[in-house]
Amino acid sequence: MFKKFQMSFLLFSFMILLIVTMMLFIYKNMTYILEIHLLSINTCEFTFSIILDKVSFMFVTIVMMISSSVFLFSCDYMKEDIYFYRFMWILLSFVLSMCFLVFSGSLLFMLVGWDGLGITSFALIIYYQSKDSLIAGFHTMLINRIGDVFIVVSFFLFVFMGHFYYYPMCSTALSLMMILSIASLTKSAQYPFSSWLPAAMAAPTPVSALVHSSTLVTAGIFLIIRLSMVIPMTKELSNMLLLLGAITCLLGGTAAIYEFDLKKIIALSTLSQLGLMVFTLGMGLTNITLFHLFMHALFKALLFLAAGSVLMMSFGVQDMRLLGGISNSSPFGIIIFNISSFCLMGAPFLSAFYSKHMILEKMMFSSMNILSLLMISFATIMTAMYTTRMMKSLVWSKPNIMLIMKNTPSIYFSMIMLSFFAIISGKYMWSLENWFLECVFIPNYLSYLINFFMLLGILLGLMMSVNNSFVWSTMFFLAPFYIYSGKLLNPVLKNMYFLDYGWLESFSKIDMISKVSSNFSILLFSWPIFMNSFFRSFIILMMIFIYVMNY
Numbered sequence: 001m002f003k004k005f006q007m008s009f010l011l012f013s014f015m016i017l018l019i020v021t022m023m024l025f026i027y028k029n030m031t032y033i034l035e036i037h038l039l040s041i042n043t044c045e046f047t048f049s050i051i052l053d054k055v056s057f058m059f060v061t062i063v064m065m066i067s068s069s070v071f072l073f074s075c076d077y078m079k080e081d082i083y084f085y086r087f088m089w090i091l092l093s094f095v096l097s098m099c100f101l102v103f104s105g106s107l108l109f110m111l112v113g114w115d116g117l118g119i120t121s122f123a124l125i126i127y128y129q130s131k132d133s134l135i136a137g138f139h140t141m142l143i144n145r146i147g148d149v150f151i152v153v154s155f156f157l158f159v160f161m162g163h164f165y166y167y168p169m170c171s172t173a174l175s176l177m178m179i180l181s182i183a184s185l186t187k188s189a190q191y192p193f194s195s196w197l198p199a200a201m202a203a204p205t206p207v208s209a210l211v212h213s214s215t216l217v218t219a220g221i222f223l224i225i226r227l228s229m230v231i232p233m234t235k236e237l238s239n240m241l242l243l244l245g246a247i248t249c250l251l252g253g254t255a256a257i258y259e260f261d262l263k264k265i266i267a268l269s270t271l272s273q274l275g276l277m278v279f280t281l282g283m284g285l286t287n288i289t290l291f292h293l294f295m296h297a298l299f300k301a302l303l304f305l306a307a308g309s310v311l312m313m314s315f316g317v318q319d320m321r322l323l324g325g326i327s328n329s330s331p332f333g334i335i336i337f338n339i340s341s342f343c344l345m346g347a348p349f350l351s352a353f354y355s356k357h358m359i360l361e362k363m364m365f366s367s368m369n370i371l372s373l374l375m376i377s378f379a380t381i382m383t384a385m386y387t388t389r390m391m392k393s394l395v396w397s398k399p400n401i402m403l404i405m406k407n408t409p410s411i412y413f414s415m416i417m418l419s420f421f422a423i424i425s426g427k428y429m430w431s432l433e434n435w436f437l438e439c440v441f442i443p444n445y446l447s448y449l450i451n452f453f454m455l456l457g458i459l460l461g462l463m464m465s466v467n468n469s470f471v472w473s474t475m476f477f478l479a480p481f482y483i484y485s486g487k488l489l490n491p492v493l494k495n496m497y498f499l500d501y502g503w504l505e506s507f508s509k510i511d512m513i514s515k516v517s518s519n520f521s522i523l524l525f526s527w528p529i530f531m532n533s534f535f536r537s538f539i540i541l542m543m544i545f546i547y548v549m550n551y
Contacts, residue, residue, distance in 0.1 A: 004075045004079075004084070005072065005075055005410075007071050007088055007092060008068055008071040008072040008075065011064050011067050011068035011071055011095075012064075012068040014064050015061060015064035015065050015068055018057060018060055018061040018064055019061055021057055022054065022057040022058055022061050025052070025053060025054045025057050026054045026058075026432065026433055029054070030052075030053070030054075031051070031052070031053040031054075032051075032052040032053070033049060033050070033051055033052075033105055033167070034049070034050040034052070035047050035048070035049045035050075035105075035106075035165070036048040036049075038108075043162050044159050044162050044163065044164075045162065045163050045164070046108065046164060047106050047108070047163065047164060047165055048106060048108055048109045049104070049105030049106035049109060049165040049167070050103050050104070050105055050109065051103060051104070051105040051167055051226075052103070054433070054435075055225075055226075055229075055290065056102050056103050058290075058294065058433075059102045059214075059222065059290075059294075060099055060102050060103070062214055062294050062297050062298065063095065063098055063099065063102070063214045063215065063297075064095075065298070065417075065418075065421060066209070066210065066213055066214050066297060066298070066301045066418070067095045067210065067214075068417075069301065069305065069414040069415075069417050069418045070091075070206050070209050070210050070301065070305070070414070071088070071091070071092075071206075072410050072413065072414040073206055073209070073305050073308065073410070073411060073414040073415075074087070074088065074091065074204075074206040075410055076312075076408045076410050076411050077204070077205060077206055077308060077312065077411075078204065078206070087127065087204075090120055090123050090124055090127075091120075091124065091206070091207065091210070093116065093120045094116075094117065094120040094121065094124060094207075094210065094215060094216075095210070095215065096116070097112070097113045097116030097117045097120055098113060098117060098214070098215040098216075098219065099113070100112045100113030100116065101113025101114060101116075101117065101219055101222070101223075102222065105165055105166070105167045106164045106165040106166065106167075107151075107154070107155070107158055107164045107165070107166065108164050110166075110223070111151070113219075114148075114151065114187075114219070115148070117187075117215065117216050117219055118141065118144045118148070121140065121144075121200075121211065121216050122137050122140065122141050124203050124204070124207045124211075125137040125140055125200055125202055125203045125207070126202075127203060127204060127207070128202065128203075128204070130202070132202050133202035133203070135199070135202075136196075136199035136200060136201070136202035136203075137202070139195070139196050139199045140196040140199060140200055142196075143186055143193050143195070143196045144186060144187060144196070146186050146193065147182075147183040147184070147185075147186030147187050147193075147220075148183070150179050150180070150182050150183035150186075151180070151183050153179055154176055154179045154180055154183070157173070157175060157176045157179065158176070161173060161176075166180075166226070166227060166230065167226060167229075167230055173231060174231065174234055177227055177231045177233070177234075177237065178234075178236075178237055180223060180224075180227060181224050181227070181237060181240075181241070183220070183223075184219075184220030184221065184223045184224050185220060185244065185278070186220070187216065187217070187219050187220035187223075188217055188218070188219070188220035188221050188274050188277075188278065189217055189248070189271055189274060190220075190244050190245065190248045190274065190275065190278055191244050191247045191248045191251055191275075194248055194251060194252075194271055197212075197217065197267055197268075197270065197271050198255075198264050198267045198268060198271070200267070201261075201263045201264055201267050205263070205304060205305075205307065205308035205311060206308070208263060208266075208267070208304050209300075209301045209304035209305055209308070210301070212266070212267060212270040212300055212301075212304060213296070213297040213298075213300045213301035213304070214297035214301065217270060217274055218293055218297065221274070221277050221278065221281070221289065221293060222293070224241075224278075224281055225281070225286050225289060225290055228281065228284075228286050229286065233281075233284065238282045238283075238284065239282070240282070241278050241279070241281050241282030242279055242282030242283070242368060242369070242372045243282075243371075243372060244275075244278060245275045245276065245277070245278030245279030245280070245281070245282055245372075246275065246279050246371070246372040246375035246376050246379075247275070247375065248271060248272070248274060248275030248278065249272050249273075249275030249276050249279060249375065249376055249379040250272075250275070250375045250376075250378060250379045250382075251271065251272075251275070252268045252269065252270070252271030252272030252273075252274075252275060252379070253268075253272045253378070253379040253381075253382030253383055253385075253386065254382060255268050255271075256268035256269055256272070256382070256386040257382060257385055257386050257389070257464075259386075260319050260320050260321055261318050261319065261320075262307050262310070262311075262318045262319075262320055262323070262390070262394075263304075263307060263311075263318055264318075265320075265386060265390055266300075266303055266304060266307055268386075269300075269303075269344060269383065269386070269387070270300060272379055272382075272383060273292075273296050273300070273344075275379070276292070276356075276359065276376070276379070277289050277292055277293055277296075279359075279363075279372065279376060280292065280359050280362075282372075283362060283363070283366055283368070285359070285362060285438070287435050287436055287438070288355060288358055288359055288362065288436065288438055290436075291354075291355045291358075291429065291430075291436040292352070292355035292356060292359060294425070294429065295343075295351040295352045295354070295355045295356075295425065295426055296352065296355075298343075298351060298418060298421050298422045298425055299339075299340045299343035299344060299350075299351060299352060299422045300340075300344075301418055302336065302339070302340040302343075302415060302418040302419055302422050303337070303340035303341065303343075303344065305336075305411075305414060305415050305418065306333060306336045306337040306340055306415060307337070309330070309333050309336075309411055309415070310323065310326060310330075310333070310337070310394065312411075313326070313329060313330060313333075320390065320393040320394065321393070323393065323394055324393060324394065324397035324398055325395075325397065325398055326394050326395060332412065333412075333415070334394070334395055336415045336416075336419050337391075337394065337395075338391065338395070339419050339422065339423065340419070340422065341387050341390065341391050343422055344383065344387050345383060345384050345387050345388075345454055345457070345458075346383075346454060347454075349427075350422070350423060350426065351421075351422050351423065351424075351425045351426035352426065353426060354426040354427065354430050355426065357450060358438055358440070360376075360380065360450045360453075361440045361442055361446075361447065361450065362438065362440055363376060364440075364442050364446045364449075364450070365440045365441070365442050377453060380450075380453045380454070380457070381453050381454075381456055381457040381460070382457065383457060384453070384454045384455075384456070384457020384458050384460075384461060385457045385458075385460045385461040385464065386461065387457075387461065388457065388458045388460075388461025388462055389461045389464050392461065392462060
């Protein structure tokens with residue numbers, strides 16, 4: 001019985017050790033860089049570099065804090081699985097890959113964590129081995145491979161620099177900064193690479209709690225933060241991050257309003273918060289971005305665990321139209337759910353209040369384009385809207401199904417620990433490290449306007465009916481574009497086997513004409529499936545390109 005809790009206890013012990021180490025590094029403001037020299041070829045040095053500083057220790061402490069709670073939650077959530085220990089080992093490999101990425105100081109060491117996250121996330125998403133999970137797994141892997149292509153391209157630039165470490169790095173490596181930032185946007189699900197994040201909901205709920213809080217989706221943002229500490233962002237890169245972050249934030253909010261799946265709404269809220277982080281990076285606020293990343297990780301993991309407890313009580317029902325009156329069956333569980341939901345909205349004196357309001361106040365203070373400012377403002381209203389709608393459906397509506405399954409103490413203990421940190425961490429970390437402090441001077445009416453956004457969103461969320469139908473396909477038609485792209489590529493790949501015969505000896509002119517005509521007919525008759533999504537995505541991308549070039 002106690003054998004199942006070994007990994008949770010191990011991670012909790014590491015968390016205590018890391019808290020003590022983090023306090024030491026913060027107090028003495030120490031930074032150590034450990035390098036392991038592998039080999040030198042001409043003038044290029046291959047090294048493994050590890051960075052030990054307050055940022056890496058704070059991040060890994062948050063990861064261990066969340067992982068210990070998630071592993072404890074998994075002991076009860078996955079107890080009926082016959083491959084329980086295999087699942088736990090894959091999940092542990094996923095956490096260790098994130099730790100490698102956080103401590104990495106060179107490209108070679110970073111690739112261990114980067115590809116480790118990609119491989120283990122694919123194994124966890126397809127864990128149930130259903131048709132939907134397989135589609136979601138390959139969808140995620142396809143988009144993450146795009147980021148890997150940019151990482152491979154950066155190899156050539158590192159060779160030109162003569163080394164593979166990026167901390168410290170020459171301040172003139174601006175093209176390298178741009179390429180690694182684009183690779184990071186694929187891992188952090190920014191537009192137009194956003195569609196894999198809701199698809200990853202096919203994974204078990206403990207996996208979703210890790211993926212959407214402190215591991216996979218934050219890897220790209222953390223890499224940009226590391227690079228921006230060394231190389232100042234160019235104006236073009238900042239404008240790109242501002243616009244893509246604002247679009248992603250608005251995209252996640254609009255898609256979540258018309259969803260009924262509980263886990264998918266929480267996933268789309270992650271998309272919205274990631275867009276806000278990238279938007280903050282575009283403003284040049286690296287420290288506030290890291291602060292909001294920590295706060296978001298804590299309350300988002302808590303929100304997924306609370307949703308997972310609801311799924312356990314309802315025997316897997318995720319449709320909010322069928323759920324309701326959960327406060328009657330599990331009053332303590334719904335208190336935890338409300339705490340995490342209020343954190344998501346940025347309610348006063350909770351963890352996200354200190355970071356989210358500072359971001360919005362800095363946005364009002366800065367001189368940015370009005371388009372990005374309006375998109376973030378509307379996204380802030382929509383966050384309060386879909387969160388209020390979610391709470392109204394689960395807590396304040398009438399019971400529709402009978403919830404008879406009760407949660408175990410291990411479920412409650414994992415949620416209590418995360419809820420404690422979700423409540424006090426904002427004020428505590430703000431007081432602990434003055435690196436997160438920012439000053440802003442704005443008129444009172446702008447400060448009142450930020451609070452009005454949340455109140456307006458709550459009011460609109462209460463007015464919305466739960467029986468709303470879908471208004472449009474979510475994700476701006478990005479999901480069909482990726483899913484149905486294989487229908488065009490398959491005929492091309494099918495004919496590539498002729499290359500195995502040599503220089504296409506058996507491929508005569510008549511065969512070539514027949515193959516081309518058959519492929520053209522497939523293209524002609526399959527265009528309604530994906531052309532609609534392709535042209536919509538292409539038009540939006542061209543608008544972004546024209547906007548950035550003419551800024």
